[in-house]
Amino acid sequence: MAPANGAQVVQGSGSEFPPSTPPQGASASAAPVATPQLNTITSAELLSQPEHSSTSTNPSSLPPVGLVTPTPVQPERKRSAAFTSDEEAESPRTTAKRRLFDESAAELTLKELTLNKLQADAAYSPVHEPSLITAGAGSGKTTVMLQRVRHMLEQGVPPANILMVTFSRKAADDLKRRLAGVTGAEKVTALTFHSYCYRLIMRNYSCLGFTAAPTVWGSPKVTKAVTEEAIRRVTLEAARQQALEWMHASDKLDLHSTWEDILEVVRSDHPAIYARCKDAADDSLRREQERQAARQCRIAEMEAQGTPHTGKGEDPTSALVTVSDHVSVMCTLVYNALYRHYMKTEQPTPRAGEPDAKIMYQDIFKSHNAVDFDDLLSLAVQLLNTHPDVLSRERERYKMLLVDEFQDSNPAQIGLVELLQSGRGFVTAVGDSMQSIHGFRGADHRSFQLFEQAFAPPQGPSIRRPLDVNFRSTPHILAAANAAAAETQPEPVQILKACMYDKITALRDELSDRGIEFQVMKEKPFFERVIVKDAMAHLQLAVNLHDDVAFQRLLQRLPNRLGGQFLDMLRSEQAALAAQRHISHVSMYDAAVSLRKGGSMTPAMQSNLIDHLSFCESAAAECLGKSPSQALYHLLKGSGYLDWQQGGQSGEGDAYNASDDYEDEASSGDEDQSAWSKHAAQELKQADLRLHQLYGMARRFEREWHDTCTEVDAPAPNGPATLQRSAPVDQTPQQLPGDQQQRTIAEDGILQLRDFVGRCALDALDLQTSKKQQGVYIGTVHSAKGLEWDAVWVRSHGNLSAELPFHYQDPGDLPPAPTAEHPYVSNIRKRLTATREEHAAEGQRLVYVALTRAREHLFIFTMRNQQEFFWKWTWKPRCVYNRPSDFVKKIKERAPECCEVKVIRTPHEIRKRMPATWRHV
Numbered sequence: 047m048a049p050a051n052g053a054q055v056v057q058g059s060g061s062e063f064p065p066s067t068p069p070q071g072a073s074a075s076a077a078p079v080a081t082p083q084l085n086t087i088t089s090a091e092l093l094s095q096p097e098h099s100s101t102s103t104n105p106s107s108l109p110p111v112g113l114v115t116p117t118p119v120q121p122e123r124k125r126s127a128a129f130t131s132d133e134e135a136e137s138p139r140t141t142a143k144r145r146l147f148d149e150s151a152a153e154l155t156l157k158e159l160t161l162n163k164l165q166a167d168a169a170y171s172p173v174h175e176p177s178l179i180t181a182g183a184g185s186g187k188t189t190v191m192l193q194r195v196r197h198m199l200e201q202g203v204p205p206a207n208i209l210m211v212t213f214s215r216k217a218a219d220d221l222k223r224r225l226a227g228v229t230g231a232e233k234v235t236a237l238t239f240h241s242y243c244y245r246l247i248m249r250n251y252s253c254l255g256f257t258a259a260p261t262v263w264g265s266p267k268v269t270k271a272v273t274e275e276a277i278r279r280v281t282l283e284a285a286r287q288q289a290l291e292w293m294h295a296s297d298k299l300d301l302h303s304t305w306e307d308i309l310e311v312v313r314s315d316h317p318a319i320y321a322r323c324k325d326a327a328d329d330s331l332r333r334e335q336e337r338q339a340a341r342q343c344r345i346a347e348m349e350a351q352g353t354p355h356t357g358k359g360e361d362p363t364s365a366l367v368t369v370s371d372h373v374s375v376m377c378t379l380v381y382n383a384l385y386r387h388y389m390k391t392e393q394p395t396p397r398a399g400e401p402d403a404k405i406m407y408q409d410i411f412k413s414h415n416a417v418d419f420d421d422l423l424s425l426a427v428q429l430l431n432t433h434p435d436v437l438s439r440e441r442e443r444y445k446m447l448l449v450d451e452f453q454d455s456n457p458a459q460i461g462l463v464e465l466l467q468s469g470r471g472f473v474t475a476v477g478d479s480m481q482s483i484h485g486f487r488g489a490d491h492r493s494f495q496l497f498e499q500a501f502a503p504p505q506g507p508s509i510r511r512p513l514d515v516n517f518r519s520t521p522h523i524l525a526a527a528n529a530a531a532a533e534t535q536p537e538p539v540q541i542l543k544a545c546m547y548d549k550i551t552a553l554r555d556e557l558s559d560r561g562i563e564f565q566v567m568k569e570k571p572f573f574e575r576v577i578v579k580d581a582m583a584h585l586q587l588a589v590n591l592h593d594d595v596a597f598q599r600l601l602q603r604l605p606n607r608l609g610g611q612f613l614d615m616l617r618s619e620q621a622a623l624a625a626q627r628h629i630s631h632v633s634m635y636d637a638a639v640s641l642r643k644g645g646s647m648t649p650a651m652q653s654n655l656i657d658h659l660s661f662c663e664s665a666a667a668e669c670l671g672k673s674p675s676q677a678l679y680h681l682l683k684g685s686g687y688l689d690w691q692q693g694g695q696s697g698e699g700d701a702y703n704a705s706d707d708y709e710d711e712a713s714s715g716d717e718d719q720s721a722w723s724k725h726a727a728q729e730l731k732q733a734d735l736r737l738h739q740l741y742g743m744a745r746r747f748e749r750e751w752h753d754t755c756t757e758v759d760a761p762a763p764n765g766p767a768t769l770q771r772s773a774p775v776d777q778t779p780q781q782l783p784g785d786q787q788q789r790t791i792a793e794d795g796i797l798q799l800r801d802f803v804g805r806c807a808l809d810a811l812d813l814q815t816s817k818k819q820q821g822v823y824i825g826t827v828h829s830a831k832g833l834e835w836d837a838v839w840v841r842s843h844g845n846l847s848a849e850l851p852f853h854y855q856d857p858g859d860l861p862p863a864p865t866a867e868h869p870y871v872s873n874i875r876k877r878l879t880a881t882r883e884e885h886a887a888e889g890q891r892l893v894y895v896a897l898t899r900a901r902e903h904l905f906i907f908t909m910r911n912q913q914e915f916f917w918k919w920t921w922k923p924r925c926v927y928n929r930p931s932d933f934v935k936k937i938k939e940r941a942p943e944c945c946e947v948k949v950i951r952t953p954h955e956i957r958k959r960m961p962a963t964w965r966h967v
């Protein structure tokens with residue numbers, strides 16, 4: 047039988063590998079486990095084949111790092127077949143497009159792949175043994191991980207017990223996609239670290255002190271507002287403590303005195319100071335009121351002219367500001383005045399223990415029943431550490447754990463893996479230290495060592511499984527990548543692919559001959575669209591009435607919207623209620639209920655408020671027993687939003703071009719829709735394609751959810767008693783009687799809805815990529831990690847390391863640190879000033895990742911001159927001269943045979959035409 051990659055293979059005999067033992071817990075008398083029926087090559091055969099001379103598994107025969115050993119053998123891939131076979135029958139344009147953009151055409155399915163010896167060793171080692179697969183880019187690490195899952199399934203591990211974890215949603219989807227066709231694989235769970243943690247927290251929220259399943263907040267706007275609020279609260283609290291110390295002589299004050307008490311004492315003991323501060327604070331209040339009044343007038347004028355007020359520019363996070371600004375200004379002024387006063391009269395005593403901004407920050411989230419995206423991991427670890435029952439349930443549920451891209455794990459992620467697998471080690475980790483590009487957000491470069499310390503048996507054999515052949519890129523591409531990263535010692539890899547350098551010019555000629563245009567995909571992310579945000583706010587409110595961001599959004603976006611004047615009343619009511627109840631935060635919903643009872647409003651406002659609240663209150667009940675897609679439809683209908691959209695009255699400035707980013711997720715793979723579901727989908731489609739797309743996402747989520755959550759969950763402390771399901775929720779399960787059945791379906795629905803809302807919140811924060819196959823994918827190197835394309839264009843200017851999310855800055859360029867900087871702020875400062883060496887090394891790895899994404903064609907652009915905006919205390923445009931990146935120079939020096947240098951346009955033209963120039967390669 048001819049192997050897919052041109053190598054001769056023999057059927058695996060089973061004697062080559064240690065015989066597999068059944069997974070722990072299986073009966074000792076169980077029938078012997080079948081040897082994997084996959085083609086394998088013995089090392090002897092490998093060595094005996096001339097075309098594989100460079101793939102010897104003897105480490106001493108590996109070429110020196112940075113050198114490439116091209117061989118004349120090119121593995122036959124599906125892609126190659128597609129290039130030659132039916133080409134004549136197709137129009138030239140279609141063929142060329144398919145060649146460039148059809149990712150799936152380039153891929154061999156798992157069953158078709160023939161693993162080499164090292165890959166087979168790694169994939170088929172006993173499933174209950176820990177394994178650390180480390181190798182360079184394109185060497186098949188992910189492929190081996192998937193083969194290992196397939197092996198586990200063949201060994202009888204229940205699919206529901208297998209959890210694959212990776213770093214982005216796209217990568218998780220990709221794992222599932224590549225497993226398609228393997229029996230049982232649809233029930234295997236593939237999640238990102240964050241979504242796993244969110245699921246865990248959502249099912250056990252009360253153990254962490256939440257009142258309901260928390261909402262995930264992570265958008266930069268929200269976190270910035272919370273950070274500001276936390277810093278303000280910390281500053282005020284520190285000032286309060288200091289003011290108390292200065293005024294210790296006053297018998298009217300003690301440790302628990304509030305700012306109101308302090309102000310009262312200042313008013314009686316220091317009337318002059320008080321009067322000065324009060325005047326200044328009143329002045330600032332008056333100015334704020336004038337600003338608000340002017341804004342109201344503008345809105346009223348716009349409405350009178352028939353111009354819809356879109357709410358654009360309004361900051362939904364302003365809802366987070368709960369401490370009255372006026373009080374805050376007053377306190378700061380008094381603090382400063384007291385400081386000056388006591389500095390003159392006596393030596394101030396040193397401050398007492400500083401309040402912690404991080405704790406304050408988390409408290410603010412908790413008071414909103416929300417969690418910060420970045421805290422999901424540490425909260426999950428905290429949960430598992432403090433609740434052994436939850437931990438043992440999780441260990442029981444996911445016995446087998448496989449982690450991709452392990453080099454990017456941070457300490458919390460490593461801790462999570464250790465917790466879930468401590469004492470047994472049914473865990474496989476896969477990674478490449480050369481591709482560690484998340485150091486800026488805390489990834490720990492010692493992750494492999496920590497893994498070995500945790501799971502390798504002290505005196506036993508090594509658990510490292512190296513791989514040695516790059517199956518992805520042409521020799522020239524790999525030589526260029528190795529040259530670019532030469533100083534950072536990449537894992538050595540050899541080449542199995544033939545040189546395809548001559549094809550680069552062929553591709554260029556082909557493109558221009560056929561008039562193919564590049565389609566640039568740089569859409570506004572789906573979850574950033576106004577209509578999608580509106581629809582999501584409906585769902586968010588249904589699962590958490592106290593989600594202020596969603597509450598405020600609907601307040602201002604639904605047809606009977608309540609304007610800015612009402613919002614001001616609501617905020618004052620929130621502050622008043624919080625003060626009255628001696629708590630830090632009262633939700634907008636609670637404040638609105640209080641206003642409904644007796645607020646001084648106009649009758650129109652009153653009636654709109656009553657309508658709005660009755661919709662919000664019925665939303666949660668409405669969703670009980672409904673799947674996310676059903677809930678979405680019913681909520682949009684119930685609030686009047688759907689009809690409003692159908693009437694085309696929303697008048698949003700979010701013009702939608704149907705060809706932009708629409709994917710018909712509702713129909714694909716969803717053939718067994720009920721008549722009701724078809725009708726709902728149709729109605730949503732008529733209203734707006736994006737609503738239809740969201741509905742499709744919900745349907746897809748439901749199918750996956752049922753695939754991966756069908757086993758019985760042990761009763762969670764706050765979750766439903768049972769989660770038994772075998773049928774989709776729009777069909778009635780037969781096995782449960784009466785009330786119990788009703789209750790289970792209802793609880794199941796709300797749990798599923800929460801899960802869906804959480805998933806969408808995480809997706810909105812994940813790297814935004816389109817799933818569209820057609821067109822050029824444009825993204826960051828970070829978002830391209832783990833993926834591959836036939837042709838890759840890399841834009842380089844200066845140095846790619848300048849593209850790292852945290853720029854290196856000379857400490858001298860940073861604003862001077864205040865004398866008493868809070869530790870939280872100094873931490874951020876420290877991250878900003880990572881050493882120049884650390885930054886440069888991560889930049890080099892970034893280059894390596896970028897270049898190794900290419901299968902056959904790699905273009906690197908360096909612009910000599912370009913207009914740039916750069917940050918130097920102010921935004922200023924200026925034209926800068928770019929010296930070629932260091933890595934471009936390195937490639938030219940070390941691998942000159944690999945590159946062709948070509949000037950494609952004058953700098954002026956490039957400047958004028960970017961990004962359209964990308965079309966004219």
Ligand SMILES: Nc1ncnc2c1ncn2[C@@H]1O[C@H](COP(=O)(O)OP(=O)(O)OP(=O)(O)O)[C@@H](O)[C@H]1O
Binds near residue numbers: 162184186187481
């Ligand atoms: N034994 C094999 N025969 C043929 N092709 C293979 C083999 N192993 C892997 N490949 C192909 O090589 C390419 C790279 O594989 P994979 O993505 O698993 O590598 P990786 O090591 O995870 O890469 P990276 O570190 O860059 O993410 C894929 O197209 C895969 O199908």
